[in-house]
Amino acid sequence: MWGSVAVVWTVCLACIQPAVFPWILPFRSNKDRPHPARGALTEKVECFSDYMTLQISRSHVLGLRQWLAGVLRLRGTKRSPKHLDSLLPKCGYLLHPAHEGGYIFRALYSGCFVQKEKADYRLEIRMFGRGAERLKESNRFVMKCPMIVARLGEQSVSCHPSFIQVSRPWPPRSDGGQTPWLLSLRGELVASLEDASLIGLEVDIGATMVTIRSPRQEFLQRLEVWNTSLELLPLWLVSGSYAYSFEAACPLVSFQPGSEISVHIPKQRLGLVKRGSLVEESLSPRFLQVQQSDTFTVAEDRDFVVVSMPATLLLRDQPCQEVRESPGTQAFYRVDLSLDFAEMDSPVHWTVENFFQCAGSCGTDIDFEREGRNSTRPLCGKCSEAARWGLSSSL
Structure with missing residues (x-):
């Protein structure tokens, strides 16, 4: 016995x-x-x-x-x-x-x-x-x-009139993948990564990258940073003791930027961090490099590093992705920057794209003097779908 x-x-x-x-x-x-x-x-x-x-x-x-x-x-x-x-x-x-x-x-x-x-x-x-x-x-x-060979200090953010898209390297696992990845919004678990579509998120899982897309009318939080309004996607992946940030901040939807373009980088570690830590850590920036411009200013508060550049150096136009004879134009910009924090061994690399609303489509012109440079208007036709998967990589 x-x-x-x-x-x-x-x-x-x-x-x-x-x-x-x-x-x-x-x-x-x-x-x-x-x-x-x-x-x-x-x-x-x-x-x-x-x-x-x-x-x-x-x-x-x-x-x-x-x-x-x-x-x-x-x-x-x-x-x-x-x-x-x-x-x-x-x-x-x-x-x-x-x-x-x-x-x-x-x-x-x-x-x-x-x-x-x-x-x-x-x-x-x-x-x-x-x-x-x-x-x-x-x-x-x-x-x-x-020693983890994979470099997780990279994030690509694409801001569109109707959605926000975040791409990050697929994080390695120390437990052999026994514990599934879960989606956490505002600190609350909402679904597994495989069931993201049930709550309105689109997920594309590749061999080395994970891309998550969120509609703008869902999940976003309005923030005010240095007198600028932002929309924050408070999204994390969590698994066991691990947490992995997919947070991203985008400017409000508009037709054109003002005289300056600002990129808001959260002051946090981009790699695997301990889930549910009671410590609020704010990192200290010590070096910044912008690929597209040597002219920029930097400001920071407890949560964000704000990098501002002249809009004329970055702004570009492209045809709206609309099946029409006269599709109109869509303004956009892309910023690639490298930010080194004193508390981290290696810098973080951010790619931020912002696509504005289509202008001049549907047979109408926009009077910016009357409506303002940052005026908003319901999208015409399919302008809100100006880019689908992979547009950012083709620019």
């Missing part, structure tokens, strides 16, 4: 272990294996595009802080913990509360003491037990994550 029970438990553990701990990386040798701490160790390493995280139980936080204070050469950490918290970001570290009373320790791959070992990032940390003061009395733990 006991033999049968033992067999059942062996099979069950073999089945559930990979699903429960999919991101724990095996130690390649005994020297990489952490010494057991006092009590049960429940820490788990998770790997993301720019950093790795370690879940820490409340009982081990004090020991970790003691080690951090030592390597950063601080004194009096127990009496002034906030002083340590303010210095951790300078070393690429972050320690913040998590759910159920635990903590999350985050280390950037570019952080202090993070080493590149063959194809892995590796950080050895220590956790002092109660009463321990010497390093040899601490518990050793190794955080290790594979």
